[in-house]
Every structure is written in C-alpha cells, then in structure tokens.
Amino acid sequence: MDLTVxxxxxxxxxxxxxxxxxxxxxxxxxxxxxxxxxxxxxxWFHEGDPILREKLMRLFSTILKYEGGExxxxxxxxxxxxxxxxxxxxxxxxxxxxxxxxxxxELITNTGDELVISSAHNLEIDAHEAPKVHVRAxxxxxxxxxxxxxxxxxxxAKDGRYMVESAGELHQIG
Numbered sequence: 001m002d003l004t005v006x007x008x009x010x011x012x013x014x015x016x017x018x019x020x021x022x023x024x025x026x027x028x029x030x031x032x033x034x035x036x037x038x039x040x041x042x043x044w045f046h047e048g049d050p051i052l053r054e055k056l057m058r059l060f061s062t063i064l065k066y067e068g069g070e071x072x073x074x075x076x077x078x079x080x081x082x083x084x085x086x087x088x089x090x091x092x093x094x095x096x097x098x099x100x101x102x103x104x105x106e107l108i109t110n111t112g113d114e115l116v117i118s119s120a121h122n123l124e125i126d127a128h129e130a131p132k133v134h135v136r137a138x139x140x141x142x143x144x145x146x147x148x149x150x151x152x153x154x155x156x157a158k159d160g161r162y163m164v165e166s167a168g169e170l171h172q173i174g
Contacts, residue, residue: 020062020136021062021063023063023064023065023074023137024137026065026074026075026076028074028075028076028077028078028079029079030079030081031078031079031080032080032081033080033081033082034073034080034081034082035047035048036060036073036080036082036083037082037083037084037085038071038082038083038084038085038088039085039086040085040086040087040142041090041144042087042088042089042090042092042109042110042111042141042142042144044057044060057111058111058112060073061088061089061111061112061113063075064082064088064139065079065137066088066137066138066139071083071084071088071139086142087132087139087140087141087142088139088140088141089109089110089111089113089135089139089140089141089142090109090110090141090142090143090144091107091108091109091133091141091142091143091144091147092108092109092110092144092146092147093107093108093147094106094107094108094146094147094150094151095107096150096154101168102165102167102168103154103165103166104116104117104118104166104167105117105151105164105166107121107133107141107147109135109141110141113135113136113141115133115135116166116167117133117164117166117167117171118166118167118169119167119169120134121133121134121135122134122171123164123171123172123173124140124172125172125173125174129174130142130143131143131148131151131172131173131174148173151164151173152173152174155173155174156170158170161174162174
C-alpha cells in the first residue's frame with residue numbers, strides 16, 4: 001500500500017490542497033512574535049494550548065518559512081516569528097517500495113508532506129547523531145521511533161556506518 005492511499009484512509013488530510021503557496025516569493029516586513037510553538041514531538045501550541053484541529057496545523061505548516069536560523073509564519077503582507085524546539089516536522093509513516101530501479105523509501109510527515117528519501121530529501125545526522133530528513137526549503141523532519149526502527153531494519157553496514165538505500169542512493173541513518 002502506498003502512503004497516499006494510507007493517508008486517505010486515515011482521513012487526516014482530505015480536502016487539503018497539495019500545492020504549497022509561493023512563500024519563497026513573499027518578503028513582508030517582520031510583524032513581531034506570535035505565541036506559537038512546535039515542540040520536539042511536532043505538536044503545535046498556541047498560547048500554551050495544543051492546536052487540535054489538524055487542518056489548521058496543516059495550513060500553518062504550508063506558510064512556515066525558515067530564514068536566518070529562525071522560523072516564521074508568512075503571508076504576502078505579514079511575517080510572524082514562532083518557536084520550534086527541534087525540527088518543525090516529524091516523519092510519522094514510512095513505506096518501502098521496490099521498483100525496477102531499486103528501492104524507494106516513502107515518508108509522510110505529521111503535517112501531510114509526502115516525500116521519497118533522495119538527493120532532494122536527504123537524510124542527515126545531527127549533532128546528537130539523530131537522523132532527520134529534509135522536507136523543503138531548509139526545514140527538516142525528525143524521524144519518529146517507528147519510522148526510525150523501520151529504516152534501521154533494512155539498513156546496511158558500510159564503513160562503520162548504517163545506510164539505507166532509496167532512489168538509487170545510499171543514505172546514512174546511523
């Protein structure tokens with residue numbers, strides 16, 4: 001089963017546009033700080049209360065911008081700084097697909113982003129030796145435990161590192 005079918009069955013991201021707004025073209029002046037925080041588990045909070053509406057969290061994630069080491073929610077006319085404890089996204093589902101060209105590892109994030117580990121969505125190891133995957137525009141997703149163990153179960157040992165194959169490339173997981 002592919003991730004698109006699985007996400008539709010979960011019903012979490014139905015009726016949400018898949019195309020992202022052109023935030024790279026938006027350069028509004030800084031509007032200030034807003035009390036929105038993304039914790040290390042990828043949960044969104046506003047004024048200390050969790051944001052429970054999945055569609056609202058998904059909408060905010062589409063206007064999230066990483067700039068100068070900080071995170072902002074941007075519109076064409078506003079730019080609000082928010083706090084992110086670790087990474088703004090969490091990879092929550094994975095699927096290994098074998099094709100004629102080899103293996104592809106598909107991931108889906110807690111905000112509905114779907115990607116294949118590849119040179120465009122590379123795995124990196126941070127300073128704490130924890131893997132993360134590039135989602136978009138300099139922003140990463142931490143692998144949650146089940147995704148990490150799923151990838152680790154198919155890892156190959158090479159030169160003292162553990163690697164997974166996806167999109168015809170080897171990617172370090174540990």
